[in-house]
Amino acid sequence: MAEELWPVPKFHFQVEWGDVEVGFQEVTGLEMETQFIEYRSGNDPELVTRKIPGLKKHGTITLKKGVFRDDLTFYEWFEDVQTNKERREDIIITLLDEEDEPVMVWTVSNAFPTKISGPDLKSDANEIAVETLELAHEGIVQSLS
Template identity: 55%
Template structure:
């Protein structure tokens, strides 16, 4: 009898092609082609006591730094929501949102959740256009945020 993989349980890595993105107070799940930039880094602080007998520094965790998250999606007719959000940037008055990105299993249940706090659009890139192309028009939205939390499940 062939093994269908159901006995494997949690030994298989998660596929990354089934995910949702919720853009905060708009309470709207938007379909994206690609999400990247879900990274965080702690900058080290080097310190050495003046009377330390070891002639080297010790390293301690310092400020946490997160990169911008990039979202790519197809362009649809009369869909200007990202441009409206971006146009709201006026001298430090921007509508900040909590963005929730969830990786789903085959039954559409979340297996991992990334939450971006106080996210706002820092860059929008429209599509390139070529007369001989056979591709979908894709726009890119880059979000700056003030923190990334990761949780298992929903």
């Protein structure tokens, strides 16, 4: 009898860059797109443009995590970029199974922060303070474990 397969849940993952592993609440923006070019040669007997692959385009990756006392990791990295220190990082995002084994790995190349947002503060809320970091990058390589 064939083994029944189930999709992998999305709530068990890890994010790391360099020697830093940070627990995140949410990761979004693992997007890759190929722009297309429309082309028609002058002697083409068909009156239609052809679509051919063009440049790759990558979305912005958004990372959200809880605020911890004495943790300035996001802010220090953002400050380094703002003061023209060339600090790009390769980010590894790994989707894990029930036994903490990698199922899918996304390697984000040459990432750097473009926007940082502190938590929304509200006096009558019963929620964790969450900060957000948006990253620009130069590509994503997706691989199996």
